[in-house]
Amino acid sequence: MLPATEKLYFTDSYARHFEARVLRREPLPDPAPAPAPQGAREAVILERTLFYPTGGGQPHDLGTLGGAPVLGVEIADGVIRHYLGAGFDVAEGALVAGEVEAERRAEFRAQHHAQHLLSAAAFRLSGKATTAVRLGEGVSTVDLAGPLSDAQVLAIEDEVARIAAEARPVRIHFVPPDELESFGLRRPPQVEGVVRVIEVEDFDRAACGGTHPRTTAEIAPVRVVQTERVRGSELRLHFLAGRRALLDYRAKAELLRSLAAEHSTQPEKLAAVLAKQRRDAEELATRLRTTQRALHALWVPQWLAEARAATPAGAALRIARVIEHATPDDLTSLARELASGGASALLCAQDEQRVHAVAAAPKGAAPANQGLAAFLQGFGGKGGGSAEMARGSAPRAAAAALENAITRWRES
């Protein structure tokens, strides 16, 4: 049985370089089974390591070991396995040099510590315990035994900002079980034996195996960017800390600036400008509907009169037209009115992708659905409906082809 790996990151979460003896190399089949990440060639077990393994809601470190890329780091029964890509060539028993990717470590160190402070502030201000934690590649979350009001969430954020601004020292303790009770932990430990405790001076003590900064200053700024109800009454805070929060603020400020510029206004006036645009658009839509009704009232009697003049006595009245910028609903209401005036109608309109067609027929005339189906088939489209009213569409067609088809329908 392998001994538990010595966790160098337990006492120093800033160190990047280390040396350690290779205890075992475990070749992996291709493809490697979980938890090995894609592309992993072998798992390497060291006597000691700076690489943080997946755990406590925090993703593993990345970096290199003996020049080979570290793709994943996992812990089981105290033994840490480094999952390596191609290029590792150090024998069992020999020393190997490792290097942890510092930027990623710093990023998660900040997210993790921010989570401790958010949890501690929530507990101190509202008595709500933390039920779950997830530190993501993008945004991170902490779930609280809510509910909490928006004002309470802002108060928690303010409290974290204050503790960060005071640059309070963060200390690591290794506490024997019999001293734990007097240590006053916010959260009971999930491990037995000696417990690692992260202390924020005069603010918080929590059992934790994760990576933390030297002072609280490192995590600023911390922003709760979204809240979400989960599992009934619990509240999930989505948050960003440190450089992530700065980059998010920068991106959002830039988005607001460019949106405002696009609307020829200042960011602080954007909401009012957009509200006015919405009111204007609604008014325009109302005016458009009124105008359309008036236009249809003019068109329908005019088209019927033209059709009657052009149709021999006793023959069926047939009206076919392409109407620019009409919606399928416009076509439908026009066709219905023409049919109640005694004419069979076929009306079309084209948008960028498709030609839309509507057919209507008075009782006793040739069925609207059959005529429409035949018409659309010519363009590779189809439609459906009844003998009185049918709708359908086809891929966009050349204007001349459409006019020809319409004429053929009228004369059929």
Ligand SMILES: [Zn+2]
């Ligand atoms: Zn922790």
